Amino acid sequence: MNKNIIANIANKAWGFLSILLFTPLYIKFLGVEAYGLIGFYSTLLAMLAFADMGFTATLTRETARFNKGKIDEKKYILNLLRSYELLYMLISLFISISIWALAPFIVNKWLHFSSGFNHQQALYAIRLMGIALALQLPSDLFFGGLMGLQDQVKANFLQISWSVFRAFGAILAMYLISSTILVFAGWQLISNGLYCIIIRSCLWKKLTQGRDKGSFDKQIFKNTWKYSLGMMLMAIISICLTQADKLMISKVLPLKEFSYYSLAASVASIPLVMANPVANAVFPRITGLIAVQNIKEMKAIYLKFTALVSVLVMTTALILIIYSEEFIYAWTGSKVIAQYSYKIAFFLIIGQLLQGITVIPYYVALAFGSVKINLKVGVISIIVLLPLLFFMVNRYGAIGGGVSWAITNAVVIPIYMFFLHRKFLKDVMLTWLIRSIAIPFVLISVFACIAKLLTASLLNGRIQIFITMTIAWVIISTITYVIVVRNKHAKM
Secondary structure (H helix, E strand, O other), rough: OOOHHHHHHHHHHHHHHHHHHHHHHHHHHHHHHHHHHHHHHHHHHHHHHHOOOOHHHHHHHHHHHOOOOOOOHHHHHHHHHHHHHHHHHHHHHHHHHHHHHHHHHHHHHHHOOOOOHHHHHHHHHHHHHHHHHHHHHHHHHHHHHHOOOOHHHHHHHHHHHHHHHHHHHHHHHHHHHHOOOOOOHHHHHHHHHHHHHHHHHHHHHHHHOOOOOOOOOOHHHHHHHHHHHHHHHHHHHHHHHHHHHHHHHHHOHHHHHHHHHHHHHHOOHHHHHHHHHHHHHHHHHHHHOOOOOOOOHHHHHHHHHHHHHHHHHHHHHHHHOHHHHHHHHHHHHHHHHHHHHHHHHHHHHHHHHHHHHHHHHHHHHHOOOHHHHHHHHHHHHHHHHHHHHHHHHHHHHHHHHHHHHHHHHHHHHHHHHHHHHHHHHHHHHHHHHHHHHHHHHHHHHHHHHHHHHHHHHHHOOOHHHHHHHHHHHHHHHHHHHHHHHHOOOHHO
């Protein structure tokens, strides 16, 4: 169990570090405008959650049940995997053909390049990206199978290795061959193809010791469609909420401005990196306590870990807010990018801060077996976000996307938290609000402002900025943890 948790954290940490390490290099080799195509590629990648149709989550669940002995027939799992695998091949083929055909429209009608940009190169790059995306879809399926079989160390090792190979290889290829988006896209195709072959082999070997015995079974889909449908709906909502701003901005604004927005969004994603590993570790424990009706201990754990997540998320978010311009400059090495992106990042970080405090409550609802409340709040968020996004982006540009995200979360999340606590955790709602939200926020806000005043003269170089921010984060999070988490919950 501990190995799996460590492996999951390592994978998340590397994902975060890879963004920090390679984004400046991509910009250096390709330029800001071409980097916008990488941002568009990431948006398309995120939208693959829809193409997944919930089958990866279903495979993870079913293999986990099999691993725990709840499914007697091994043949069922083999047929399940074979059936999903064949389906994914068809979906992947459809995706690659669709993007190949739509590439001229994307280049000429959707994205807005400068007059000097090589449109033909962009066309071929997007087509290669389409094939790369199609290869990654079944890879996610195989990854989910390994996770369900509790071989999470191997699954995360393979994913980290692939990520390293893909990123370093892209830089090396651009250095040795040509600093173009076409070379970058070609390497994505190669690395994704190799990863797909390797992780598929590992999963089948785990199940059959090298002897593939599965066959296509249409009954599989009849047995699992309800769960798959529920997960697909969650995926669609997630896509709408997380990618609508990027799609809108890529359509309305020049590609260079979309690049600035993508950079700001990368910065804003950092607070959630702090929350998710904690939530993933706590979720099974909360689920187990609910299963045995030990609600008192569950609530104590809930209060303790929501406070911990608040400390981590709020400290990270507020440090990034007060040092946003300095951080983006230290990260990218460009004062021009920093001056444009930090204002966008400011609003996006506020939205992500609000998202971060909902992570553990969200999992509590799932632990109680309730998906409806999360689906409802997702639908409400979409209803608020989409018209606001359309108006704000067209009127105020990229910064309008950030403002829309902040406003949507500021409106919806308080309502979501009220109804969730009233349904599942009514008697601890006030305690949660004071101990896990209000007190940490006040303390961290004060500490962060003091830190900015004390360190203003130390922000003279890129290395100094990183060191200063790191020290400030460690001191503020430690002091707040001792005050809010350790002392308040020591007796619980």
